[in-house]
Amino acid sequence: MKQLTIISGKGGTGKTTVASNFIKLASNQIAVDCDVDAANLHILLEPEIKKEEEFIGGAVAKVTGDCINCGKCEEACRFDAISDSETDIKIDELRCEGCGVCEYICPTDAIELKAEKQGSSFVSETKFCTLVHARLLPGAENSGLLITRIRNTAEDIAGEKNIKLVIIDGAPGIGCPVISSLNGVDATLIVTEPTLSAISDFKKVYEVAKIFDIKVFACINKFDINLENTKEIEEFCSKNNIEVIGKIPYDDKVALTLSRKKFIVDSKDSEAGLEIINMWENIKEYLYSE
Numbered sequence: 001m002k003q004l005t006i007i008s009g010k011g012g013t014g015k016t017t018v019a020s021n022f023i024k025l026a027s028n029q030i031a032v033d034c035d036v037d038a039a040n041l042h043i044l045l046e047p048e049i050k051k052e053e054e055f056i057g058g059a060v061a062k063v064t065g066d067c068i069n070c071g072k073c074e075e076a077c078r079f080d081a082i083s084d085s086e087t088d089i090k091i092d093e094l095r096c097e098g099c100g101v102c103e104y105i106c107p108t109d110a111i112e113l114k115a116e117k118q119g120s121s122f123v124s125e126t127k128f129c130t131l132v133h134a135r136l137l138p139g140a141e142n143s144g145l146l147i148t149r150i151r152n153t154a155e156d157i158a159g160e161k162n163i164k165l166v167i168i169d170g171a172p173g174i175g176c177p178v179i180s181s182l183n184g185v186d187a188t189l190i191v192t193e194p195t196l197s198a199i200s201d202f203k204k205v206y207e208v209a210k211i212f213d214i215k216v217f218a219c220i221n222k223f224d225i226n227l228e229n230t231k232e233i234e235e236f237c238s239k240n241n242i243e244v245i246g247k248i249p250y251d252d253k254v255a256l257t258l259s260r261k262k263f264i265v266d267s268k269d270s271e272a273g274l275e276i277i278n279m280w281e282n283i284k285e286y287l288y289s290e
């Protein structure tokens, strides 16, 4: 089984368009949507949910009893999560690491560690394959943990059903969720554009991918909007042993097709669609090799 994560660093470069069309073109595959904060792969794949599980995040401290405002917990918290007010204390849940020191030290047992629902994960069926996806509640933390959970679920299903390919729509950005999207995969495809911000993010996300010592592919979306910048990306790729599997031309049919919930690879007169099919042909042999 091979696992491919499609990432971009910057949002809006066409990552999910490439991922969804690859999912349609593939065979013997399972799909994972790691964008748990703002998932959108389901818009095209139209999944039917078969199984839903609650995602309970790490425990955080809460004041549930009578506080005598002795200040001991504030003094003991190494993460500066506790502050004092006139009458009692306040716990900043975003800073709390759930270490439990305050609960242990409190003389009136006023503090309790509590874990709460932070989202849900789903196993769904689509027209093409099983999709494992998730939704984090607004303001909830631990997206990295939730991504690890859905990736483990996808790997288990792939193992049970002898599925040969896991296609992962990676999380945006360059932080913890991207690391969770890349951990343990065989290869990544970075989708970029010839704009200064996309190039900068491409280089940053490549540095993250390098940590994992995996095969790195790239594709340049809307390559013809700035040929000079496209050349710069190609030179960077050539210096860093990144295989460019395709250059997608600007094509206004992409937005139109998406708005109609259609796949661009099905649009016979779309140059972008044809190039995505070419890209798939270029990467397919690697993905299905043992």
Ligand code: SF4
Pocket: 060, 061, 076, 077, 078, 079, 080, 081, 082, 091, 095, 096, 097, 098, 099, 100, 101, 102, 103
């Ligand atoms: S559980 Fe640990 S990190 Fe959280 S408020 Fe208590 S002492 Fe601070």
Ligand code: SF4
Pocket: 063, 066, 067, 068, 069, 070, 071, 072, 073, 074, 089, 105, 106, 107, 108, 109, 110, 111
């Ligand atoms: S240790 Fe307990 S009683 Fe003292 S300030 Fe903290 S919560 Fe209140």
